[in-house]
Amino acid sequence: MPELPEVETIRAGIADYIVGRKVVDLVVRNSQLRVPISDELRTEFPGQILNAVDRRAKYLLFRTNTGTMLLHLGMSGSLRLLREIVPPGIHDHLDINFDGEITIRFNDPRRFGKILWITGDPLQQLPLCNLGPEPLDSEFTGNYLYQRSRGRRIAIKSLIMDQRIVSGIGNIYATEALFRAGIHPIRAVGSIDEGRYQQLIIAIRQVLTEAIAKGGTTLRDFHHADGQAGYFQFALQIYGRAGKDCPNCGHLIKEERHGQRNSFYCTHCQT
């Protein structure tokens, strides 16, 4: 479910409430995620003071003096901030209880999420050390994408969704950015020149920045930590709009499945 803007929205919605607080205890109701919740996390995280909640790609980093809890929400994971006792529901797999009666509750129906305890610098080890640059950082440039695409044949959409190339972009924002840049989603990466990569970088930055400002995209079940929905779904120009008119040129928007994921594109303005 969540891509960079959704993860950032969740981060911003919880950090001020929990940074500086002590982790009182963890309540694990179901440890069977993609990677089972470790005993190490259960023993090491409680008792620590939370120094910061950071984001890297689609991961949240809950930093303490002795280690970092890394959290990936997968397709269907979400966090809720609770300030009173709320009975747990189905798929509420983990509660993190802080002093001051504040709880962060992790819910994940499909259990594709991942929760790890990392000691040492989390950015220097797996899984974070293999991630590509943040798309909003200055090192992510048209020239970088151009260089990384030479000699390769994959579709451009696959390239920008590859977390080792650039991190944080998923199916919705890849689709939207390619539309804004006028590039067909299955265009071979080796056939795109550097100028168009520069346009793509601009499009990616714009889409992500606007989505963060609007609190992410709520198509189905994404919600902020306080339960509110995002607003960027109203600004989607191409995703989910098969059969409708292109907002640029009025031609038909098509939907096709490429590599297990749905793509939407305008046959006229995306080449």
Next chain:
DNA sequence: ATGCGGACCTGTTAGC
């Protein structure tokens, strides 16, 4: 090495 397809799960929706 690169690129594809399938697997991991459950809930919801489209289509017969």
Next chain:
DNA sequence: TGCTAACAGGTCCGCA
């Protein structure tokens, strides 16, 4: 109306 199949904001592994 009710059943079944397909699909969903994401990785991750194994095979050609």
